[in-house]
Amino acid sequence: MTPVDALGIAADIRARRVTARDVTARALERIRARDTSLNCFTAVLTESALRDAESVDAVLAAGGTPGPLAGVPFAVKNLFDVAGLTTLAGSKINAGHPPATRDATVVSRLRGAGAVLLGALNMDEYAFGFTTENSHHGPTRNPHDPARVAGGSSGGSGAAVAAGLVPLALGSDTNGSIRVPAALCGVFGLKPTYGRLSRAGAALFGISFDHVGPLATSVRDLAASYDVMQGPDATDPVCADRPREACLPRLDEGIGDLRVAVADGHFASRGEPEVFAAVEQVAKALGAERRVTIPENDRARAAATIITASEGASLHMDDLRSRPLDFDPMTRDRFLAGALVPAALYVRAQRFRAWYRERVREIFREADVLLAPTTPFPAPRIGQDTITVAGEQVPTRPMLGLYTQPLSFIGLPVISVPVAGAHPLPLGVQVVAAPWNEAALFRTAAVLERAGVAAAHIAG
Amino acid sequence: MSVTPEPSPRPTLQASPSLQSSDVVRYVDETAPLIGLRIPPECREGVARNLAGLLAAGVLLGDFPVGNIETAPVFEP
Numbered sequence: 001m002t003p004v005d006a007l008g009i010a011a012d013i014r015a016r017r018v019t020a021r022d023v024t025a026r027a028l029e030r031i032r033a034r035d036t037s038l039n040c041f042t043a044v045l046t047e048s049a050l051r052d053a054e055s056v057d058a059v060l061a062a063g064g065t066p067g068p069l070a071g072v073p074f075a076v077k078n079l080f081d082v083a084g085l086t087t088l089a090g091s092k093i094n095a096g097h098p099p100a101t102r103d104a105t106v107v108s109r110l111r112g113a114g115a116v117l118l119g120a121l122n123m124d125e126y127a128f129g130f131t132t133e134n135s136h137h138g139p140t141r142n143p144h145d146p147a148r149v150a151g152g153s154s155g156g157s158g159a160a161v162a163a164g165l166v167p168l169a170l171g172s173d174t175n176g177s178i179r180v181p182a183a184l185c186g187v188f189g190l191k192p193t194y195g196r197l198s199r200a201g202a203a204l205f206g207i208s209f210d211h212v213g214p215l216a217t218s219v220r221d222l223a224a225s226y227d228v229m230q231g232p233d234a235t236d237p238v239c240a241d242r243p244r245e246a247c248l249p250r251l252d253e254g255i256g257d258l259r260v261a262v263a264d265g266h267f268a269s270r271g272e273p274e275v276f277a278a279v280e281q282v283a284k285a286l287g288a289e290r291r292v293t294i295p296e297n298d299r300a301r302a303a304a305t306i307i308t309a310s311e312g313a314s315l316h317m318d319d320l321r322s323r324p325l326d327f328d329p330m331t332r333d334r335f336l337a338g339a340l341v342p343a344a345l346y347v348r349a350q351r352f353r354a355w356y357r358e359r360v361r362e363i364f365r366e367a368d369v370l371l372a373p374t375t376p377f378p379a380p381r382i383g384q385d386t387i388t389v390a391g392e393q394v395p396t397r398p399m400l401g402l403y404t405q406p407l408s409f410i411g412l413p414v415i416s417v418p419v420a421g422a423h424p425l426p427l428g429v430q431v432v433a434a435p436w437n438e439a440a441l442f443r444t445a446a447v448l449e450r451a452g453v454a455a456a457h458i459a460g
Numbered sequence: 461m462s463v464t465p466e467p468s469p470r471p472t473l474q475a476s477p478s479l480q481s482s483d484v485v486r487y488v489d490e491t492a493p494l495i496g497l498r499i500p501p502e503c504r505e506g507v508a509r510n511l512a513g514l515l516a517a518g519v520l521l522g523d524f525p526v527g528n529i530e531t532a533p534v535f536e537p
Contacts, residue, residue, distance in 0.1 A: 299524060302517035309514055321496045324503065333506030336499060340491055340511050345518035347531070355526040 004458060005218040006072040006167040006225070010114065013071035016060065020071030024053035024116050027073040031118065031165050037146060039138050040160040042078050043085055044119040049073070052116045067114030068224055074168040077154050078120035079127060080104040080212075081201035089203035090125040090153070092136045093319050093326050104201025105236065106170060106212055106229045113228040118166055121156025125328035127172055127205040128312055128335065129153050130180050130400035131380075135328045139382050142185060143459035144425055148379040151181030151400065157215050158185035162426075164458045168225055169215045172199075174206040175304055176374075176404025178213050179416040183374035183428025184400075186418040186457030188222045188445065189215045193435045194411025195240040197226075198233035204315060206308035207238075208350070209408050217456040219445045222415065223248040226438070247439050251446040258440055261290035261367040263432075266297035267403055270390055271376035275427060278419040279373050282429045285453040286444065288371060292363050300356050300406035303349035309338030310346045357410040364434035369444050374416045374428035376402050407432055415441045417454035426457045479519070484512045 012018045028046055035041050059066040076082065079089040081100035088094050103111065111117060122140045124132055132140040132155025140155040142148040143163035150159035154171025158181025161169050171178040173191040182189025190213040197212050204210050214225040230244040262268075262283050268276060283289075313320065313335050316327075320339055324332060363370070380387055380396045387396045407414055412435060416428040431448075433440040448454035485508045492499050492507075499507055 296524070299520055302520045306514055306517050306521075309510075321498070324498070325500055333503050334510050336492075336497065336503060336507045337510035337514055339495065339497055340488060340507075341514050342518075345514070345521070348518065348521050350531045351526050351529050352521050352524065354529045354531050 004164055004167050006069060006216065006221040009167060010068065010070045010072050013056065014060065014066070020053035020056035020116065021050060023071050024049050024073055024118070027118055027166060034163055034165065037141065038143060038159055038163055039140050040121055040156040040163065040165060041075065041119045042088060042122050042137050042156070045085070045117060048084070049116050049118050052111070056114055056116065067112065068228060069110060070114035072115045072168060073118050073166045074110060074115045074170070075118045075121050075157070075160055075166045076107055076170040077123050077157050077172060079123060079172060079203040080107050080170060082107060082117065082120060085120060087203055088120070090123040090127070090134055090137065091328070093323065100201070102201065105198035105233050107201065109229045110225060115168065121154070121160055121169060123156055124153035125331045126203070126312065126316065127153040127174055127177055128331040130176060130397050132156060132181070133330060133382060135330055141382070142379045144186065144457060145379065147381055148425070149184065149382050151184035151379065153177040154215065155181045158182055158187060158189070161185065161187045161215050161217060162457060162459055164460065167217050168221055170212060171215055172202060173211045173213060173408060174209045175308060175408055176401040178211070178215060179374050179404045179414060179428065179430060180400050182215050182416040183418070184379040184426065186422070186426025187215050187217055188219060188418060188456060189213065189416045190222050190226055190441070191408060191414045192226065192438055193413040195238050196413070196436070196438070197229050198236040198239040200233050200236040200239070206311045208307050208311060209304065209411070211408065211411070217458060219442060219449045220248060220251060223251060223442050242436070245439060247442040250439050250443055253443050255286065255369070255444055255447050258368040258444065259290070259366070260286045260288035260369045260371065260444065261292045262288055263294055263370045263372040264291040265293040266406070267294070267372040270392070270402060271373055272389060274422070275373045275376055278422060278427045279371055279429050281419060282417070282448060282453055283371055285448055285451045290367065292367055292370060294363060294406070295359055296356060297406045299352060300409050301401070303352040303356070304405050304409040306341060306345050306349040307353070309334060310341045313338030353409060360410055360412070368433065368437070368440050370432040372430045372432060373403050374430050375400050378422070378425035378427055403430065411435060413438045413441055415445045417445050417448055418456050420453055420455040422457070479512050479515055481508065481512060484508045484515065487511070
């Protein structure tokens with residue numbers, strides 16, 4: 001828990017120690033003061049935010065209950081529909097689209113819980129990237145070192161939370177796009193099980209792997225926001241018809257009954273030493289001595305790359321045909337290449353995905369929680385095309401997904417926890433569970449937070 | 461803890477069989493127009509490079525035995 005966390009703010013507002021309007025006005029002032037340099041926001045909703053905050057105050061004044069996130073400022077990656085705002089999805093092309101007529105389901109649920117939407121956040125174009133070096137809207141800068149990337153594709157989300165502009169943000173994750181910025185910016189990020197949270201009203205990218213989820217400064221905020229966003233949604237065919245399984249009430253359960261293991265092999269190689277030291281620090285705090293080997297992760301990445309490129313290109317085919325030069329140069333050639341992938345490769349990749357899922361299911365018969373690094377190195381410099389990692393020069397951007405991509409490939413729930421004491425740049429560790437077992441993630445992350453091993457890095 | 465062993469040494473895209481860059485460029489030049497894509501000249505090299513990577517990824521999967529796996533999308537009429 002941190003002084004700026006969302007539930008702390010909501011408690012103060014409900015107790016009338018501060019008004020939602022004052023909280024919102026202060027958050028808007030922070031954005032005005034700091035975002036010129038950080039470039040997290042692509043739209044700030046000053047008027048509607050103040051209006052929504054006043055509504056929360058009015059409900060309280062009338063003796064009503066404005067919700068568990070009463071007056072909590074939040075912001076969303078600009079691929080989420082926000083009524084009245086054009087959904088950019090990081091592009092120039094979508095700027096010509098009409099404004100959305102309704103909120104995305106998860107945005108609506110957060111607002112229904114009393115949270116106050118402050119604006120939309122920068123991202124890689126159409127979510128195709130790990131760095132938020134957006135050529136149309138400029139790069140989002142890491143609050144801990146503005147010469148470095150915030151990660152991506154939900155980079156605006158990670159940086160806005162890490163800079164203390166908002167205590168809560170929404171992102172999306174297809175191959176690592178919540179977890180990578182959470183790790184590089186030093187905040188908590190949840191990618192739930194595939195199908196757990198509704199994607200309705202979110203611009204899609206790789207439909208087989210698209211997830212949405214929160215980034216926050218504390219485990220309890222992550223749980224509280226996740227809890228209010230859960231539930232079936234008939235407007236998203238992928239959203240599971242499962243009842244809510246509240247995680248906030250379970251944070252104090254401990255992990256006495258959970259078998260925690262460290263992923264080795266792929267997840268213990270090709271990274272910087274401090275990354276593996278962070279995993280060991282977390283493992284030690286949890287008493288995790290077991291090692292497990294998930295097989296064929298390079299092939300999992302290969303298959304995920306084929307599926308992502310094919311599905312992403314398919315979604316944007318009309319624009320690729322009619323106006324390819326309006327795409328961001330950072331994504332354009334990759335989208336065009338994806339349009340040319342033979343269908344047989346796509347099907348082969350989907351078949352491998354089923355094989356890989358079975359192998360990982362076998363591992364979860366003997367372990368409940370796995371630990372793995374989130375990224376192989378801390379935030380690289382903006383514009384850095386290559387990086388030397390473990391003595392090998394590699395392309396910077398795709399390498400950021402080395403450890404995240406195989407896990408989202410099969411839809412596993414993951415929390416990236418920020419490791420306390422990482423210096424000078426934040427690092428994250430992935431806490432991974434079997435499908436639908438988000439509760440195990442939250443219980444584990446809460447133990448780490450209480451032990452002081454996981455803590456958000458907020459840049460003042 | 462028992463786990464499934466890796467059935468083959470770690471594969472890499474660089475170790476993939478001979479994907480000649482000239483062949484990939486020719487594939488791009490010849491197939492793109494057939495599906496209505498005009499590849500801008502300034503993108504041609506980048507598209508071919510990225511497609512070569514995707515095809516190499518496909519080669520990586522090609523020789524891997526996944527057995528008799530059914531992956532039809534669930535469709536309810």
